Amino acid sequence: MTARLTRIFLRPSARTPVKQVQSAHAFPGMGLEGDHAGGGNRQVSILSEESWRDACAALGHDDLNPGQRRANLVVEGLDLRGTIGKVLHIGPCLIRVIAELRPCRLMDDAAPGLQAALDPDCRGGVYGRVMQGGLLEVGASLQVMEFHEPRQVDLPLGGQQ
Numbered sequence: 618m619t620a621r622l623t624r625i626f627l628r629p630s631a632r633t634p635v636k637q638v639q640s641a642h643a644f645p646g647m648g649l650e651g652d653h654a655g656g657g658n659r660q661v662s663i664l665s666e667e668s669w670r671d672a673c674a675a676l677g678h679d680d681l682n683p684g685q686r687r688a689n690l691v692v693e694g695l696d697l698r699g700t701i702g703k704v705l706h707i708g709p710c711l712i713r714v715i716a717e718l719r720p721c722r723l724m725d726d727a728a729p730g731l732q733a734a735l736d737p738d739c740r741g742g743v744y745g746r747v748m749q750g751g752l753l754e755v756g757a758s759l760q761v762m763e764f765h766e767p768r769q770v771d772l773p774l775g776g777q778q
Contacts (some may be wrong), residue, residue, distance in 0.1 A: 620694035622707055622757045623666050626684050627651040632723075635684045640754040643710045643747045649689055658715045663705070664688035664742040665697045672734040685727035686735070688718070688742050692759060698739040700761055707759040709751030718742040 626635040630653050642650040648660030669683045669691070683691050690707070700714040720735035735741040 620692060620759045622690060622755055622759060623693050624691035625753060625755055626689055628653050628687055635687055637684055640752055643750045643753055645747050645750050648747060652689060658746055659744040660746050661690060661712055662688040662718050662742055662744045663690045663692060665695060666691055666693035668740040672740045675734045676728055676730050678728055681728055697743045700743060702764060704762045704764045705759055706762055708753055708757035710753055711749035712745045713748050713764055714743050714745040718744045
């Protein structure tokens with residue numbers, strides 16, 4: 618199965634309902650246009666479709682919308698545990714995955730026990746920084762790439778070599 622982007626959610630502000638969209642612009646150092654999370658390391662949050670289904674099955678709920686997790690991007694065909702410290706290439710965008718996204722107590726507002734069900738095996742998702750922006754579209758394929766720190770080039774002072 619080819620890994621792909623299955624859903625995009627924007628969070629206009631904290632604790633307000635998410636808005637599902639078919640596409641969103643990602644901006645380096647900012648995140649997604651129309652999402653309140655701009656800046657910092659947590660510019661974009663990513664959830665695995667399969668992990669969401671596992672968490673819902675553990676609760677006995679197959680009807681929970683992944684938008685209730687409040688993640689920006691939902692992907693399928695990818696184990697997010699192996700992406701931490703790497704780069705996701707989704708359409709024209711590059712997103713550096715920083716760390717696991719820990720579920721908070723607000724998850725239990727969507728369904729009692731959801732916070733605990735999302736806790737094991739990186740089920741709650743990951744978050745990252747947009748390194749290269751562009752238009753993200755539902756259905757875009759994605760691949761995992763190694764992250765390489767940009768090399769610092771030392772130039773001679775005063776033009777001397």
